[in-house]
Amino acid sequence: MCAIPYLFSHFKEKVTPDGEQVYFSVSRDGMNWEKVNGGEPVLTSTMGTCGCRDIEVIRLHTGGFVVLTTDLCIANIMDENYWVDWKKVNSSGSKYLCLWKTENLVNFSEQRLVYFGRDDFGCLWAPEIFFDEENEEYLIHWGSTVKEDNFTHMSIYCCTTKDFETFSEPKMFFTKNNEILDSHLVKVGDKYHLFYKNSDNPPMNMHAVSDNLYGPYEHDEKFEELMAQLASPGAYEAPTTLTLPDGRWCLLIDFFGCEKEKMGYVPFVASYPGSNNFKRCDELFDFPYGFKHGGVIEITNEEYERLKAL
Secondary structure, rough: OOOOEEEEEEEEEOHHHHHEEEEEEEEOOOOOEEEEEOOOOEOOOOOOOOEEEEEEEEEEOEEEEEEEEEEEEEEHHHEEEEEEEHHHHHHOOEEEEEEEEEEOOEEOOOOEEEEOOOOOOOOOEEEEEEEEEEOOEEEEEEEOOOOHOOOOOOOEEEEEOOOOOOOHHHHHHHHOOOOOEEEEEEEEOOOEEEEEEEOOOOEEEEEEOOOOOOOEEOOHHHHHHHHHHHHHHHHHHEEEEEEEOOOOOEEEEEOOOOHHOOOOOOEEEEOOOOOOOOOOOOHOEOOOOOOEEEEEEEEHHHHHHHHHOO
16 A cells, blocks of 8 residues: 555634634545644635635646635634624625635745625635536535525535636535535546535535536435434534545544534545445544644645645
8 A cells, every 4th residue: 555645724623813724734644644834824814804714725737736715714703702693604704715826835825815706695615626627627616695595595606717817607506405515526436426514404414426517416315324323413514535545435524613622523434435335433543633624635745745844
């Protein structure tokens, strides 16, 4: 089995704004993770809300990388008891995303705030980027409420770009009768796998599969049964996946409240990519601290060493 270096981009759950910034961690095997930059942010937002949540990094097919995040700092709007009005955040939070470009994961462009041209959105949550090889364009998908339904129903919206300079008009990507959030999209073979979080009815992570990028997506009953076996299944969110060096498929879901509960991402492993026969494997994984909502990409040995030297 050959080692594969990985980068995990994430934020920390803290009650101070320094937690809601861009953090990196690295691993040689996808299971044992090491903090980068002494556990301090590699990027700190100075625009918008001056906070970054839901950190996404993608390697561009033309070279270099893009970092894309939610523009939100919850710590700055907590009251003296650390309480937040999440409905107000959903309706009147930032209509922008934070974006940086980098050639080497160490030196970054100036921060930009990305606007998709729709004032009727509430807060734009949890952006992810999927490369559509067939059309050689990037699909950006995220969760939002909209003014039309009084900002009460979150669905997954999307737009496309070829260069992260100009973007198509946003449209609906995936919706249900109940609110959904935290979409993660990955292609395995000729199948598209969509992981997401139901906010209610029932509150838990879900999985759906399609032959086509834009659906329709078929609900995975077996995966729902697995998630239902968790204690407090509604306390998990932000699914992300990676393929381990030995070929197994790893699903990571975030147990939120990690600063209080001393938890973060929880690992589930299946025998091969595309399988829904996941088994929880906490004992195989080690994290230096509780990671919050992020994602994993494979990197080169050179990139790994460069990040370790920060």
